[in-house]
Amino acid sequence: xxxxxxxxxxxxxxxxxxxxxxxxxxxxxxxxxxxxxxxxxxxxxxxxxxxxxxxxxxxxxxxxxxxxxxxxxxxxxxxxxxxxxxxxxxxxxxxxxxxxxxxxxxxxxxxxxxxxxxxxxxxxxxxxxxxxxxxxxxxxxxxxxxxxxxxxxxxxxxxxxxxxxxxxxxxxxxxxxxxxxxxxxxxxxxxxxxxxxxxxxxxxx
Amino acid sequence: xxxxxxxxxxxxxxxxxxxxxxxxxxxxxxxxxxxxxxxxxxxxxxxxxxxxxxxxxxxxxxxxxxxxxxxxxxxxxxxxxxxxxxxxxxxxxxxxxxxxxxxxxxxxxxxxxxxxxxxxxxxxxxxxxxxxxxxxxxxxxxxxxxxxxxxxxxxxxxxxxxxxxxxxxxxxxxxxxxxxxxxxxxxxxxxxxxxxxxxxxxxxx
Amino acid sequence: xxxxxxxxxxxxxxxxxxxxxxxxxxxxxxxxxxxxxxxxxxxxxxxxxxxxxxxxxxxxxxxxxxxxxxxxxxxxxxxxxxxxxxxxxxxxxxxxxxxxxxxxxxxxxxxxxxxxxxxxxxxxxxxxxxxxxxxxxxxxxxxxxxxxxxxxxxxxxxxxxxxxxxxxxxxxxxxxxxxxxxxxxxxxxxxxxxxxxxxxxxxxx
Amino acid sequence: xxxxxxxxxxxxxxxxxxxxxxxxxxxxxxxxxxxxxxxxxxxxxxxxxxxxxxxxxxxxxxxxxxxxxxxxxxxxxxxxxxxxxxxxxxxxxxxxxxxxxxxxxxxxxxxxxxxxxxxxxxxxxxxxxxxxxxxxxxxxxxxxxxxxxxxxxxxxxxxxxxxxxxxxxxxxxxxxxxxxxxxxxxxxxxxxxxxxxxxxxxxxx
DNA sequence: CTGTAAGCGAGACGGTACGTCCCGTCTTGAG
DNA sequence: CTCAAGACGGGACGTACCGTCTCGCTTACAG
Numbered sequence: 001x002x003x004x005x006x007x008x009x010x011x012x013x014x015x016x017x018x019x020x021x022x023x024x025x026x027x028x029x030x031x032x033x034x035x036x037x038x039x040x041x042x043x044x045x046x047x048x049x050x051x052x053x054x055x056x057x058x059x060x061x062x063x064x065x066x067x068x069x070x071x072x073x074x075x076x077x078x079x080x081x082x083x084x085x086x087x088x089x090x091x092x093x094x095x096x097x098x099x100x101x102x103x104x105x106x107x108x109x110x111x112x113x114x115x116x117x118x119x120x121x122x123x124x125x126x127x128x129x130x131x132x133x134x135x136x137x138x139x140x141x142x143x144x145x146x147x148x149x150x151x152x153x154x155x156x157x158x159x160x161x162x163x164x165x166x167x168x169x170x171x172x173x174x175x176x177x178x179x180x181x182x183x184x185x186x187x188x189x190x191x192x193x194x195x196x197x198x199x200x201x202x203x204x205x
Numbered sequence: 206x207x208x209x210x211x212x213x214x215x216x217x218x219x220x221x222x223x224x225x226x227x228x229x230x231x232x233x234x235x236x237x238x239x240x241x242x243x244x245x246x247x248x249x250x251x252x253x254x255x256x257x258x259x260x261x262x263x264x265x266x267x268x269x270x271x272x273x274x275x276x277x278x279x280x281x282x283x284x285x286x287x288x289x290x291x292x293x294x295x296x297x298x299x300x301x302x303x304x305x306x307x308x309x310x311x312x313x314x315x316x317x318x319x320x321x322x323x324x325x326x327x328x329x330x331x332x333x334x335x336x337x338x339x340x341x342x343x344x345x346x347x348x349x350x351x352x353x354x355x356x357x358x359x360x361x362x363x364x365x366x367x368x369x370x371x372x373x374x375x376x377x378x379x380x381x382x383x384x385x386x387x388x389x390x391x392x393x394x395x396x397x398x399x400x401x402x403x404x405x406x407x408x409x410x
Numbered sequence: 411x412x413x414x415x416x417x418x419x420x421x422x423x424x425x426x427x428x429x430x431x432x433x434x435x436x437x438x439x440x441x442x443x444x445x446x447x448x449x450x451x452x453x454x455x456x457x458x459x460x461x462x463x464x465x466x467x468x469x470x471x472x473x474x475x476x477x478x479x480x481x482x483x484x485x486x487x488x489x490x491x492x493x494x495x496x497x498x499x500x501x502x503x504x505x506x507x508x509x510x511x512x513x514x515x516x517x518x519x520x521x522x523x524x525x526x527x528x529x530x531x532x533x534x535x536x537x538x539x540x541x542x543x544x545x546x547x548x549x550x551x552x553x554x555x556x557x558x559x560x561x562x563x564x565x566x567x568x569x570x571x572x573x574x575x576x577x578x579x580x581x582x583x584x585x586x587x588x589x590x591x592x593x594x595x596x597x598x599x600x601x602x603x604x605x606x607x608x609x610x611x612x613x614x615x
Numbered sequence: 616x617x618x619x620x621x622x623x624x625x626x627x628x629x630x631x632x633x634x635x636x637x638x639x640x641x642x643x644x645x646x647x648x649x650x651x652x653x654x655x656x657x658x659x660x661x662x663x664x665x666x667x668x669x670x671x672x673x674x675x676x677x678x679x680x681x682x683x684x685x686x687x688x689x690x691x692x693x694x695x696x697x698x699x700x701x702x703x704x705x706x707x708x709x710x711x712x713x714x715x716x717x718x719x720x721x722x723x724x725x726x727x728x729x730x731x732x733x734x735x736x737x738x739x740x741x742x743x744x745x746x747x748x749x750x751x752x753x754x755x756x757x758x759x760x761x762x763x764x765x766x767x768x769x770x771x772x773x774x775x776x777x778x779x780x781x782x783x784x785x786x787x788x789x790x791x792x793x794x795x796x797x798x799x800x801x802x803x804x805x806x807x808x809x810x811x812x813x814x815x816x817x818x819x820x
Numbered sequence: 821c822t823g824t825a826a827g828c829g830a831g832a833c834g835g836t837a838c839g840t841c842c843c844g845t846c847t848t849g850a851g
Numbered sequence: 852c853t854c855a856a857g858a859c860g861g862g863a864c865g866t867a868c869c870g871t872c873t874c875g876c877t878t879a880c881a882g
Binding site (some may be wrong): 037038039040049050053059084 | 863864865867873
Binding site for chain 4 (some may be wrong): 421442443444491514517518519522524525530534538563565566569570572573574575576577578580582583584590593597606
C-alpha cells in the first residue's frame with residue numbers, strides 16, 4: 001500500500017519514507033499515541049521536521065500511512081470450506097485490532113478524521129476497501145456453495161464482525177478469543193439472522 | 206449522573222459545574238473536538254482555568270462528565286412486547302451515536318483513555334454500566350417470556366448492537382436507520398445464532 | 411529607563427524583565443549578535459519564550475531595551491570650564507561606542523529599525539533624546555560663557571561628534587582615543603580644527 | 616569592481632554573476648533587507664541556490680558585491696577650485712547614503728561583518744579605499760594650492776564627513792541637504808565652522 | 821561530429837529559529 | 852476568602868531559510 005496519504009506523486013516518493021514510517025510505529029509502540037508527535041518521529045527517524053511535512057500534510061496522514069503498512073487485508077484463499085474461510089476472515093480482523101499499536105491508534109485516528117469527510121473517505125478506501133473486497137469474495141463463495149443465504153448482506157456482516165471486535169477492544173475490554181470468533185462466524189452461517197426482509201425461511205427453533 | 210470524573214467529593218461539588226459542563230458542550234458543538242481546550246471552556250464559561258483544574262484532573266475527565274450528562278441510558282419500560290422493547294433498546298443506542306457531539310467526542314475520548322486502565326474502568330462504569338443493566342433487564346424479560354433463548358449471551362448481544370452502530374458511525378459512515386435497527390433486533394430474536402458454548406446442534410457443516 | 415519598547419504598561423511590568431534583559435546582554439557578550447536569538451535569551455534567562463513575546467513584540471524591541479539600560483546619557487555637570495565639559499560629553503559618547511556590546515548591536519539594531527519609522531522614532535527618543543538634551547545644556551552654557559559662538563548649531567555638533575565616533579567604530583576601525591576626543595572638541599570651540607597634534611590654540615593659518 | 620567577495624578566480628567568474636547581483640538589488644529594493652535571502656535571490660535570478668553558494672560564501676559577501684557595484688567612488692576632477700572639489704567629494708558621499716538600498720543595507724552589512732575582522736578588512740578595501748584615495752587626492756590639491764592647512768588630517772576629515780552623513784541617515788534621520796554639505800566643507804576650510812545658515816560671513820574665497 | 825565533464829536548475833535533505841497555541845501551575849487583586 | 856484573570860516555564864506546532872547534497876539537463880570543448 002503506497003503512501004496514499006502522502007502528497008507525493010507515486011513515483012517521486014520521499015526518499016526516507018520507510019525510515020519515517022518505521023520511526024512513527026516505533027514511537028507509537030514505545031511511548032503511546034499521545035507522545036506520537038511530529039517532532040518525536042523526526043527525531044526518532046533522524047530526519048528534519050521539514051521532510052515529514054514535505055510529504056504528509058498532518059500527523060493524521062502520517063499515522064494513517066504508518067498503520068496502513070501493518071493493517072492486514074489479506075486475500076482469503078479458497079479452502080473449499082466456508083466455515084474455515086469465514087473464521088480466517090474474522091481472525092484477520094481480530095488480529096488487526098489485537099495489535100497494540102493498531103488498537104491504540106486506529107480509533108484515535110478515525111475520531112480525528114471524522115470532521116474531515118474528504119480525508120475520511122481516503123482513510124476508508126485505504127484501510128477498509130481492500131479488506132472488505134477480499135472478505136466479500138469469501139462470502140460469495142459461501143453463497144455459491146449454498147452454505148450461506150443467497151441474499152446475505154455482506155456489508156452488514158462485515159460491519160457486525162468488525163464493529164463487535166472494535167467495540168470490545170475500545171469500550172468493554174472483553175477478550176477477543178476463539179469463542180468470539182466462532183460466535184461471529186456462526187452468526188452468519190446459521191439460521192436466517194442476516195437476511196433482509198425475510199420470514200425466517202429455514203428457521204424452526 | 207454526578208460528576209464521576211470530577212475529583213471533588215460528591216457533596217461539595219463545584220459551584221460552577223453546570224456552567225462549565227454546558228460551556229464544554231457548547232464549544233464541542235460549535236468548534237469541534239480539537240478546539241475543545243481547557244482555556245476555551247474556561248473562557249466560554251466565564252471561569253478561571255484554575256476553577257476547572259480544581260475539579261477535573263484532565264480534559265478527558267471534563268469531557269467524560271460533559272458527555273455523561275447527555276448520554277442516554279434510560280430504563281426500558283415493560284411493554285409486554287419483547288420485539289418492541291428490544292427496538293427501543295437499539296434505538297436508544299442509535300440515538301446516542303447519532304448525536305453529533307457524542308459521535309465526535311466519544312471515540313476520541315475512549316481512544317485517549319485506552320492507555321489509562323483506571324480511568325477506562327471509571328469510564329465504562331459511568332457510560333455503559335447503567336445502560337447495559339437496563340437493556341439486560343429487557344432481554345431477561347424476553348427470555349422469561351420465552352421470546353429469547355434461555356442461555357442468550359446478553360453481553361455479546363449488546364456488544365454486537367453497540368459495536369455495529371459505532372462502527373458504522375466511525376468507520377463506514379453507513380446510515381443508522383430503521384432497517385439496521387430491525388436487523389439488529391432480529392439477530393437476537395431469530396434462530397439460534399447467539400447461543401454461547403454450544404456444539405452447533407442441528408448443524409452439519 | 412523603563413522598558414520603552416516593551417508593550418507592558420509602566421506599572422504592571424514583566425516580573426522577569428531584569429532577568430531577561432541581563433540574559434540578553436549575556437548572550438550578546440558571550441556569543442555575539444547573530445547568536446542573540448529569542449530562544450537563546452529565554453534559555454539563558456530560564457524563562458519561556460512566551461514570557462519574552464508577552465512583553466516585547468520582537469527581538470529588536472528586546473535588544474533596544476537591553477541596550478538602553480547600559481547606554482550612557484548622563485547629565486554634564488556645570489564645571490565652569492567649557493572645554494572640560496565638552497570633553498566629558500565627547501568621552502561619554504566614546505564610552506558608549508567603545509562598549510563591545512553596544513558597538514556590535516547598536517548599528518545592527520538601527521539598521522533593522524530603518525524600515526519601521528514608528529519604531530525608529532521610539533528608538534531615537536529612547537536612546538538619543540536625553541543624551542542630546544544633556545549635551546545641548548552643556549553647549550548652551552558654553553555659549554553663555556562666550557566660549558562658543560552664539561549661533562552654534564548644537565544638533566550638527568552632536569551629529570558630527572557621534573557620527574565620527576560611530577563611523578570609526580563601524581567602518582574604518584580607527585582608534586577612539588583622547589586625540590580624537592580633543593579634535594572633536596576643538597572642532598567646536600576653535601579654528602582651524604583639523605590639524606593633528608598641535609597645542610597652538612588660535613593659531614593663525 | 617570585480618566580485619571581490621566572490622571566491623571565484625577573477626577569470627572564471629560565474630556565468631550568471633550579473634543576473635544574480637541584479638536580482639539581489641531588485642529584491643533589496645522591492646522587499647527590503649530582511650527579505651533578502653539567498654533563496655529569494657536565487658528565485659528572482661532564475662538560478663539554483665547552488666550557483667550562488669558556488670561563488671559567494673555567504674549572504675554578506677553577495678550583498679557586498681551587489682552594493683559595491685553601485686557604490687560611488689569617482690575620481691574628483693581637478694577643477695582648479697578647492698571649494699568646488701570638496702563639495703563634489705561631500706556630495707558623492709551624500710549620494711551614496713541617499714540611495715535607498717545603500718542606506719538600508721550598508722549599515723546592516725557593516726554591523727554583521729564587525730565580528731569577522733578578515734571580511735571586514737576586505738569590505739573596507741572594497742568600499743572605502745578607492746573612494747578615500749580619490750578624495751585624499753582632492754584634499755592634497757587643496758593643500759598645495761594653500762587653501763587648506765599643510766598638516767590637515769585627511770583621514771579625520773573623511774571620517775567626519777562620512778560619519779556625520781551616515782549618522783544622520785541611520786540615527787537622527789535629519790536631512791542630507793546642501794546646507795549640510797556646505798557646513799561639512801567649511802568645517803575643513805574655515806573657522807568657525809558650526810554656524811547655521813550664514814552667508815559665509817568672513818568668507819571671500 | 822560526438823563523448824564527456826563542468827556548470828547549472830531544481831529541489832530534497834538535516835537542521836535552527838521563528839512566533840503561536842495550549843498545557844498545568846502559580847500569583848495577584850477585586851469583590 | 853474566593854475566584855477571575857492571567858503571568859509563568861514549558862513543549863509542540865507548522866513555517867521559513869539555512870547550507871549541503873544529489874539529481875538530470877544543457878552546453879561547449881576535446882577527441
